[in-house]
Amino acid sequence: MKKITILIQLTLCVGLAFAGFSAQAEDVKGSAQAGNAKVWLCTGCHSIPDYRADYPLVYRVPMLGGQNAAYIASALAAYKKGERKHPTMRSIAASLSDQDMADLGEYYAAQTASSPNNPLK
Incomplete structure (x- = not known):
């Protein structure tokens, strides 16, 4: 017993x-305004139309403007956990908190597919 x-x-x-x-x-809860201060990590690759990264394989780097905020946050979490394999994204995501991921998601959700994905003014 x-x-x-x-x-x-x-x-x-x-x-x-x-x-x-x-x-x-x-x-x-993410904030697009807070994401504005964090997006500098992303713009080097994700703001270039038709950009392809070539390490270790050739990857087509997507533009993120207009993407669903929850999707971006969950993708970043998957990189952080090692469930997604791109080495650069895994390194970047490893440094992000849950709040950072939510903020970045909201930032990109506030953009449009044709936005230059530069920080909000």
Whole structure:
């Protein structure tokens, strides 16, 4: 009986810990204005039409203006976790917080597909 009680308590604690982590991740709200100060990391590649990066393979670098904010944040998180493999993006994403990713997502979502993707004025 004591083992069952301990198991129930342990299960409850683990469940609450995951619930707290999930709630914290959902509380991050991006700001396009805050992203404006962070976008300098991105413009060197993502503001050049038809740009191709050639290390270690040839990659077509997409323009990000008008992209969905949540998609950008989740793509950056995937690079940070190593789920996406481009080495430069993995390095950049490793330095970003969840807030940075959300801000960059909102910044690009505020742009249009034909925007030059330069910082907001």
